[in-house]
Amino acid sequence: MTGQPSPSESSGPVPPAGNVPPADPGARGGTDVAPPPRWGIPTAIGSLLGFVVLSFVVSYGLTALGVGPVTATIIATPVGWLSLAGVPLLASRRRGNGPRSDLALWFRPVDVGIGLLACLVVLAAATVILLITIAVTGVTPTSALGNVAGHANSHWQVVALAVMALCAAFVEEIHFRGMWWSALRRRGLGAWPTLLVTAVLFALVHLEPTRVVLLFAAGLAAGYVRMRSDRLGPAIVTHLLVNLLAAVSLLSLL
Template sequence: MDAEPQLRPRRWGLGAFLLVEMVFLASSLLLGFLLGGQGSLAISQAVLIVAAPTLLAAGAAILITTVRGNGPRIDLKLRWSRRSAGLGLLFGVVGLLFTLPAALLWVWIVGEDANSAAGAVFGGTRSTWAWAVVVFVVIVFVAPFCEEIVYRGLLWGAVDRRWGRWVALAVTTVVFAIAHLEWTRAPLLLVVALPIGLARLYADNLTASIVAHQVTNLLPGLVLMFGLAGAIPQA
């Protein structure tokens, strides 16, 4: 009977996360420089600016764990589990009971500056239903999946290995809020990130935080989709 394969030592840590963040920031700045100076953006360009940096960052995280570790399934705990998906759905729905009132309060306090980066990119744009659905998929499914790989996957794994899972929860929650570079929304993003992080903590599986994050993004994604299609007024 063949012996089970030995796990390779993980040769990545916080430096890997910093490298992935550099990939995200560099690609965001490059796309902003190349496309941002052209005046109003076409919907395809706006989708590229929103989706490409986070896809590149997640791809870099997966590559690092594959080359210098045991791959995302083991190192990032990116493996499908019905139980973890159920926990993610539970934390996502319960989290909405806190994040929705917090978001309404924050809009009342801050006003127009409370708009998200994605909302600013797509704000005032009108497009076809096909492109509106593409934006919905990016906001609700693609972005949460990629962001969870980077924050509750790569960063969580690096911090958890050194200081434990509760420190990982605190660090990833704060870094997630700051890394969006939406300074007026940072306190709100802390509230948003907490149930997502708790889902990751209690499930010990990235599937849970991915699902919780997708539930959190569902309402903003719907608002953007209907706004882009002209079905509802868009700020």
Template sequence: MSEPESVKPSNGLIETLRDISRNPEPERVGQRWGFGAFLLVEAVFILSAVFITAVGASYGATLESSPTLVLVGSLVPIMLAAGLAIVITYVRGNGPVIDLRLSLTKADVVFGLKIGVIGLVFTYFAAWLWGTIVGKDNATSAIGELFNQANLPLAAAITMFVYMSFIGPICEEIIFRGLLWGAVERQGWSRWAAFVLTTVIFAVSHLEPQRTWLLLVIAIPIGVARLITRSLGASIVAHVLNNFLPGLSLLLLSVGVI
């Protein structure tokens, strides 16, 4: 089976939208996984996070007081979940390149950067607006709150920056716009359905009720990159770019540079 090729959106917006509606993804021959795989991956993510938090609590550590607990509780579950998603594609399918559309071409990078810049603009505006509505404290994630604590150990601050800017986005894309998107496609649903469902579940699954609407805004441009190019690589680039500048700003803040 040949590797899937990404689609370069070069025919204009209207024609691109028509192509999305007219041309669903080709049948996934050999894929023997679906929504059950996504639910298993999410269960591993949640249970491992709960386990790590419980172990930390047994030693008197809390998410509010322990940067190490936040770091381990963020890194380990998402990496376990993404790793399991990739393993599933090998065991029950054709591997991540075919099943998850996990490839990266020059066109993917260029389009991902373009849509990522657009996403940054919307994210900053949405974050400002959301912060004025619910208050700045309620609009900040757990990682953001920890970053805002100045004088973090340099190693911890750098590791959190790498997680926020690279590891987190890559793993989340594998899980949501890779595994979940592929499960939707296997049902024969449209690419639009995959886009809407993965966007909503991505926002809700963060379990941050105060930030759900903001996460929806963040997720839309990233999902558009996957929708138009049919490549997970493009959405990964868009997601990394969306997180990179905020992550860098928080890193500089946490080490006292700004």
């Protein structure tokens, strides 16, 4: 955990690629300006598609070999994360200025308080959305992870799914509010449109039609604290606390 923002973060949104002024080596007391990252939206798309392909191929292959669907999910999902979070981290190191600068991946102690407040907002919104959904459809929405846990036949599977729920907070924030956010902002998209786009992507990628509005609201909350703080820490804490409740709910099945 670090306490001081990097120059690129404290100076506001990252300018579009190509608009970063070159450093003046002859200027007295001047500092070098970090060059724009050499990755963008195509890399973000590739990272997302890689997650989908890896998860599907591994899950399908394991199922074909006779592995149960719950175990297949427990194995396939983290493999897919190698692309979802691995690509942003690798791209920022190899073709950018590092995760702290490119993805705003850093924390401050105050992020815990910000994340807690945002989590309470998400829970309040989720309660309203849940009540409206039940009133309109007569169906209580359940998460995909909860559905998988309902078919678990051993304690280790439930524990593994609970751990996955916690890890997902880091992985998904690095991808959506880290890589996608940075790529869209460098393309010149405004902060509010970027907030909306990343929230929509976050909601749709989960492939949970009955919870899409709830997921969109959660994406808005995480994106808002990302936008206001100009760092990923508060978004990760928000997501982690929300998923912590899901993990506790899963462990109650033991």
